[in-house]
Amino acid sequence: MKILISGKPAEAEDGITILQLMEREQVETPQYVTVAVNNAFIPMDRYACYALQEGDAVEFLYYTGGGCDGAEQ
Amino acid sequence: MALSSEQLDRYSRHIILKEVGLRGQKKLMQAKVLIIGAGGLGSPAAMYLAAAGVGTIGIADADEVDLSNLQRQILHATADVGKPKVDSARETIAALNPDVTVICHHLFVSAANVMELIEPYDFVIDGTDNFAAKFLINDACVLAGKPFSHAGIIRFHGQLMTYVPGRGPCYRCVFRQPPPKDAVPTCREAGVIGAMAGVIGCMQALEAVKYIVGVGDLLTGRLLTFDALDMEVRPISLPENPDCPVCGKHPTILQPFDEGVVECDLK
Numbered sequence A: 001m002k003i004l005i006s007g008k009p010a011e012a013e014d015g016i017t018i019l020q021l022m023e024r025e026q027v028e029t030p031q032y033v034t035v036a037v038n039n040a041f042i043p044m045d046r047y048a049c050y051a052l053q054e055g056d057a058v059e060f061l062y063y064t065g066g067g068c069d070g071a072e073q
Numbered sequence B: 001m002a003l004s005s006e007q008l009d010r011y012s013r014h015i016i017l018k019e020v021g022l023r024g025q026k027k028l029m030q031a032k033v034l035i036i037g038a039g040g041l042g043s044p045a046a047m048y049l050a051a052a053g054v055g056t057i058g059i060a061d062a063d064e065v066d067l068s069n070l071q072r073q074i075l076h077a078t079a080d081v082g083k084p085k086v087d088s089a090r091e092t093i094a095a096l097n098p099d100v101t102v103i104c105h106h107l108f109v110s111a112a113n114v115m116e117l118i119e120p121y122d123f124v125i126d127g128t129d130n131f132a133a134k135f136l137i138n139d140a141c142v143l144a145g146k147p148f149s150h151a152g153i154i155r156f157h158g159q160l161m162t163y164v165p166g167r168g169p170c171y172r173c174v175f176r177q178p179p180p181k182d183a184v185p186t187c188r189e190a191g192v193i194g195a196m197a198g199v200i201g202c203m204q205a206l207e208a209v210k211y212i213v214g215v216g217d218l219l220t221g222r223l224l225t226f227d228a229l230d231m232e233v234r235p236i237s238l239p240e241n242p243d244c245p246v247c248g249k250h251p252t253i254l255q256p257f258d259e260g261v262v263e264c265d266l267k
Ligand SMILES: [Zn+2]
Pocket: B169, B170, B171, B172, B173, B174, B241, B244, B245, B246, B247, B248
């Protein structure tokens, strides 16, 4: 089936879960990545059971620190 | 408020813009912006806001300039190593634009001081480097009804979003709580390309200017991501989160708190 990953068209097996997709896409530290499907946040405890459907638009949102890099506050 | 002939000259490229004009320039000159963290993001943000003639710029930072900062923290020069960053920032800004009043806050932002710190300002720029501070600034700005720009940078990647009360999700809507220490890479361990700080910090300055002047569409309800390796810029639409513990329908965070301290109580 066809889905969108970060805005780009991609192929995925029918019934692939969010967690399986994250593994396939080699998403770093999946337990700390926020996932939105079709512009709705998916609770983290559902990543393993949430099956994606044809046409779904998946976004991975990453914690990004940085900026100042002085001493630890 | 009338502009001097020098000011008309200095800000002429702003004034000529139909979106800014003399009216917008005067708004900038009366505005107060707080920059928390005079580092990679705070440096370009502070310098462009100073150059723009923002009337009052607050700089909050507890650190001294380190040699490893100079690869990207352009407020500071080689001779400033060892000096408090707030002092170095004040000198750089004064040399750039004497119109600007700089207020130095030589402190670590904490739950005890954050509300008082942000209170006098119209807009806050989060240029901090750690998640505890980012969540604290978010909570304080939501609770105080204060608009702010969040940003983060790492490696060749940067992202930012803008919070304005009532106009979309806050940082905690997207990321529920800080990740455990060392769970996600930091710039210190993973590195960051210096110019990335420039790009994202300048975008934070742009958001502040747009908010103050009142033009354009802010990054409210959107997370703008920038990947420098493939030069891809993407604004990602952010959903509302009615369950957000600070800005949601039934908030449980009613006052700012220091994440590290009460982390155990939350679990
Ligand atoms: Zn929120």
